[in-house]
Amino acid sequence: MLKLKVNDIDVEIEEGLTVLQACEKAGVEIPRFCYHEKLSIAGNCRMCLVEMEKSPKPIASCAMPAADGMVIKTNTPKIEKSRKGVMEFLLANHPLDCPVCDQGGECDLQDQSMFYGIDKSRFKENKRAVPDKNMGPLIRTQMTRCIHCTRCIRFATEIAGVPELGAIGRGEDMQITTYLEKSIQSELSGNVIDLCPVGALTSKPYVFEARPWELKKTESIDVMDAVGSNIRVDTYDWEVKRVLPIINEDINEEWISDKTRYACDGLLNQRLDTPFIKYNGKFEKASWEEVFKIIKSKIENTSKDKIAGFVGDLSNMESSYIFKEFFDRTLDSSNYESRSSNYYVDNSERENYIFNSSIKGIEDAGLIFLIGANPRFEATILNARIRKSFLNNNTKIISLNDVGDLTYSYEKLDGQTKTIVDIFQGRNDLSKKIISTKKPLIILGESFFKIESAKYIFDLIKNYLKKNNKISSEWNSLNKLTSDAATVGSLDLNIINHNENMFDGLNNHKYEIIYLLGQDDLKFSKKDEFIIYQGSHGDKGAEIADIILPSSAYTEQNGYFTNLEGKLQKSYKASYPPGEAKEDWQIINELAEFMNNRKLFNDKDELESSMFNFINLKRENKNLQKSNIEINNSFKNEKLLVDYKSYYFSNVIARASKTMLDCHNSKIGVKRTGTYG
Template sequence: MLKLKVNDKDIEIEEGLTVLQACEQAGVEIPRFCYHEKLSIAGNCRMCLVEMEKSPKPIASCAMPAAEGMNIRTNTPQVEKARKGVMEFLLANHPLDCPVCDQGGECDLQDQSMYYGIDKSRFKENKRFVPEKYMGPLIKTQMTRCIHCTRCVRFATEVAGIPELGAIGRGEDMQITTYLEKAMESELSGNVIDLCPVGALTSKPYVFEARPWELKKTETIDVMDAVGSNIRVDTYGWEVKRVLPRINEEINEEWISDKTRYACDGLKSQRLDHPLKKINNEFKKISWKEAYETIAEKIKITSSDKIAGFIGDLTNMETMFVTKEFFEKTIKSKNLEARDDNTYINTEDRTNYLFNSKINGIEEADFILLIGVNPRLEATMLNARIRKNYVANKTEIFSIGDVGDQTYPYKKLSAETKIIKEIYENKSEISKKILDSKKPLVIIGNSALNLKSGKFIFENIKKFLVDNKKIRDEWNPLNILPVNASSVGSYDLNLVNNEENLTLKKLQENDFEIVFLIGQDNLKFKKKAEFIVYIGSHGDNGAEIADVILPGATYTEQDGFFTNLEGKLQKAYRASFPPGEAKEDYKILNELSELLKRKKLFQNKDDLIDNLLNYLDLNQKKIQSKIFSPVDYIDEKIIINPIDYYYSNVIARASKTMSECRSIKTDLKKTGTEG
């Protein structure tokens, strides 16, 4: 520990901290523009100047390592004069855009100029002008406002791993720009907007929409993937205007993916706001009463084994639990399934379908093996952690199959299941690397589990890790990466019919008479005589084939629990209300059950949540130890499923911004200029 003084106050700090960090530990706030906790130190804005004993001039506190016996002063006349001088230089060329700038109200330069700015300038020269740069459909530029803090450049290079931004020119002619004047290709590009301390980089879809103080802010959870990033949803009236990240060091740190940030305009497009019934191949508006009665009549004349239900990818835990109770108690059917493909999942032990090493645990791994997974597109924030580990530790990363650019180098292995066989039999170099590492990390993706050999891949990798004592209480290297926000929650609720997904097979063979689609829009089957009931929020694939549509709510329009890929239960809070006559999802099945059985499944939402949490507590404690039985080897190619990143769910498909991003990505592929 180091001992030093800050404003005559004795403090003790750990070695390796900077003077700025030491001052913050002493409770002193230091103004800054270029310094950021998650980025490398640039030391180029000079706003953080402080006075140090025996130093002839002020020092940049962000770049000076703290040392034993230092005596720092942050509030002397010399420090104040120095900061005012820096602010005067910054404002010399800054345009008077505050009334029309989207950063107004949450601008670091505005805030600091209140303390250190002056009401007139001593400079007589004309302010410089920098032409606007093109950075794609997400980022609006006004580079005349830029103060050259280089936060965006460092983020793109260090965190996003795609060095697309940099400085050209020198002195007054210096400009921050993309090198080739094209759209940023990173799935994390929107984070430069949060990092920019002025209004040089702002959100293009949000431009001139609202002021920060006009917005209602709701802290909630993202559902665009299984990571469960912590976000803040800002609404104007009841319209979602923007989505921003919340700091959670265990999950998403302070970043979010572009899909999380920008798909929110899909919340108001293609919405279902009235119950609909298909009559003569056309949808007609009907009342809720008529919709319920139509469905109830069909159920009464149909055998329970001919009724099936499929849960969608954005469904919250409450809706899934109500659906489970509705099928088990009201219509007494066992044909309820949460998967829309043949993914192999072993639900006998909860660790079989979780990301057991935890997201922040990725930083501790000393060897990483990817099996049938594309983390950059399947879980962008998780991929950023893998890159963070690589940048810090140069960790060896191997992938079974070529998954394209992941923003870090990795070694490609043959994309065949014989590699898994060799690892299991300890005949591969990968086996040795896993055994030699203290904290190996194995990530198995949906593409691998969806193969005929999915069971062989999972069970043999697990057996290898168990036999070699790599699965321990303090570290479990076996990790499953689901692609949907509802996946882990559905496994916790036992909404997996069996290993082979017979429910899906029967559906594809047209063996059911009534099919409930609970927000499910990704099923691939040819409809024949089935009576399909769709409960969902958007007019997408599921609604298109439905006979009766019951309009539901999105994740921003209802309170609901989601379990993320590492098994953490998080609550998403309502930020707005469903449009028109649409209802919260759980209410729909609760009311339908009341019509069929003259009794609601749950009296109210609190009753539902109590039952849900009790069920989860019992289910998570029940772990069966299964004796491993050999799985037949299947010689098969491990092909990574193509991912339509910007169109992965109904909200994204309804988003105009996501459509623009997708078309630009397609154009880049056609011209061969991608990545």
């Protein structure tokens, strides 16, 4: 530990910290523009000047390593004069357009010029003008405002892994540009807007929409993927205007993906706001009572084994649980599923379907082996952690398949399932590497669970890791990379059919009534089935429905989600659903009351407490029901194909978003969809 003095306050800090961090530990605020905790040190704005004993000139505190016995002063007349001089230089070319700048109200330059600036300028020269750059459909540029802090360049190069931003020219002629003026080919590009301390890079879809002080701010959870990034939803008059990240070092640090940030305009488009009934191939508006009457009549005249229910990818856990209870208690049936296709899953033990090493644990990994996964498009924020581990620790990364650019170098294998078997039977060079690495990470993507030998190979991998002490209380190397927000929560709630293959039943037209709770990804050809669709958007599920029950989107109801590492988090209500739409749990509760004259739960609190009791009992009871369905437990050599949803159209909200369409069109030259062999 190092001991030093900051403004006559004794401070003790770890070795390796900078003077700026030491000052912060002493409770002294140091102004800065270029310095950021998550980026490399540039030391080029000079706003963080402090005085150090025995130093003839002020020092840049962000770039100076702290040393034992240093005596630092941050508030002397000399430092105040230096900071005013720096601010005068920064404002020499900065346009005075704060009233029309989207950064107004949350601008570092505005705040610091008020506190540390000077009331007049000695510069009489004309201000420079810099042409605006095209950075794609997400980032609006006004480069005349740029103060050359280079945060955006460092973020693109270090965190996002796309070295497309850089500086050309020198001195006053320096410009930040994408060189070839093209859209930034990254799923994290929107973060440069948060990083920019001035209004040079602002949000294109949000331009001139609102001022920060007019917005209602709600802390919530993202559902665009299974990572569960912490977000803030900003609403104006109950309309979601923007989504921003909240710092959570364990999950998303302070970044969010572009889909998380910009798909929110899809909450306004294609919304279902009233119940519909299909007559002669056309939808007609109806009342809640009318649709409930038809559903009740249909269910009463149908055998219970001919009724099936499917839960979708954005459903919160309360909705999924009450849906399960509706089938168990009201319909006396267990024909419910949370999967959208027939892939292998064993939810008898929680470690079989979560990311056991944790997202933060990726930074401790010595070796990462990707099997049937493309983390860049399936879990963008998790991919950023893998890149961080690769850069900081020089972690060895191996992928069974060539899955294109993942923003870091990795070794590619041949994509054959026989290779996996050889590795986990100790017949491959990689077998020894896995054993000798203290903390290896095996990441199984959803594509892996779709292969014919999934059960055989999964059991083989798990047994091999257990035998070699890679699954223990300290470290668990076995990780499943889930891509949908509702998947882990639904498996925790046991929403999976252990008795029959419901997908065969779908394709063989066994079911007469199919109830879809936000499920839009089922692939089957409709024949005579009566389909009830409950959801927020007029998407694929609504197209084939006979009755539509309009419900709330994730920003319009409180609800729990469990992320891919098994962490339970709550999403909070930020706005209200349109028209007659209701919350998911409420619709099912009212339907149960209409059918049985008795609600399933008296209120939301009772529902939540019942749900948590179920989860706790499931975790205590280790002898869970195993699947009765005959699963292929033999090995068949095949090529593992990495297949995943189109990144910008992965769910109903994204598909309804105009911004996501623009992103897809701007990046059409990059291989983003399809199957990798």
